[in-house]
Amino acid sequence: MSRVLLRISLDVDGVLADTIRLWIRLWSKKSGQRLDYEDVIEWNFWRGLGITSEEFMELMRMAWRMWRDLPPTEPNLSEKVARLRTLGRVDIVTARPRDVEKYTLLWLEAHGISFDDIVWIRSSGMKARLDYDVFIDDSPLLVDGCMLRTRILLLYDRPWNRNISCESEFVRRIRSLDEAYQVIKGMLAR
Ligand SMILES: [Mg+2]
16 A cells, blocks of 8 residues: 555544534433433434434534534544644545534634545445545444445444444554554555
């Protein structure tokens, strides 16, 4: 795999921004029910709460409108993403409603996160079809597409993807962005 050509897709929700943490706060306030982060063990966890996808999305939008309160997943994201960029081209690739794009840009800027390009897509299901060598993502929806297209998925460890088996040579679980850096660096050295 050539250093020059390496294209890395970096996800936002669940990998850079800990959106679900704020989502849970908003939902608990609205519903009066308790939900712990570690209990969010499914991608479509909101179904188990008896809400519609529209209600789920509306709270996601609200969380993004409150971008100043949206925590990062890890400290020092700025340095960690900059380090990834020494390995190749890093594009932010994210699915979201148009009306929250501006808040996403503000959040990325506030956290000093640099990137080569930002790609807005309509649904995360189509992400694996994009032309990247490596996807850093928390979504289990990318697993099949990456295996089929022999692309590398570095699955960012979250409670909602822990049921995914990472035994394929194309799917590997990572617990931090530093680990992503080490894995990609190892791939390049081969
Ligand atoms: Mg995500």
